[in-house]
């Protein structure tokens with residue numbers, strides 16, 4: 020019962036944080052402050068906790084294969100402060116530093132230390148359309164498709180953890 024209450028509070032707080040971040044991202048993009056937040060009004064939130072035990076073969080294995088998250092915004096906390104999240108930048112794996120684009124990332128494990136992480140994934144409401152924000156592509160050619168949530172979910176299921184940004188599958192060829 021206690022964990023449920025704590026998680027509910029945690030989830031609500033993180034939702035609030037994500038809404039604030041959507042506002043700041045919109046302002047930074049030069050669009051109406053509520054533009055992105057509106058899509059997340061009936062947001063679906065998923066929370067995942069990962070436990071990576073210490074591994075004697077740490078150099079030979081990965082904690083999690085390269086992938087990009089299929090959700091709108093992921094908030095992550097490295098619970099016991101053991102580093103292990105890496106992003107791909109200029110073809111190199113480096114420690115993550117947070118970007119707007121859905122960056123390819125993976126996790127590595129440690130020889131001696133266990134690692135814990137908690138993620139909160141925020142996805143738009145089930146009626147949303149997934150694609151470039153109209154405000155951002157006014158006079159430009161659309162580089163990405165716009166599809167409904169159902170088709171987007173199909174795309175996620177069909178594109179396994181293959182390291183490619185899911186966004187590549189949305190590109191108009």
Ligand SMILES: O=C(O)CCC(=O)C(=O)O
Nearest residue numbers: 067069083104126136138
């Ligand atoms: O454990 C981490 O640091 C990241 C895990 C992750 O990328 C994910 O769960 O999607």
Ligand SMILES: [Fe+2]
Nearest residue numbers: 086087088124
């Ligand atoms: Fe991820």
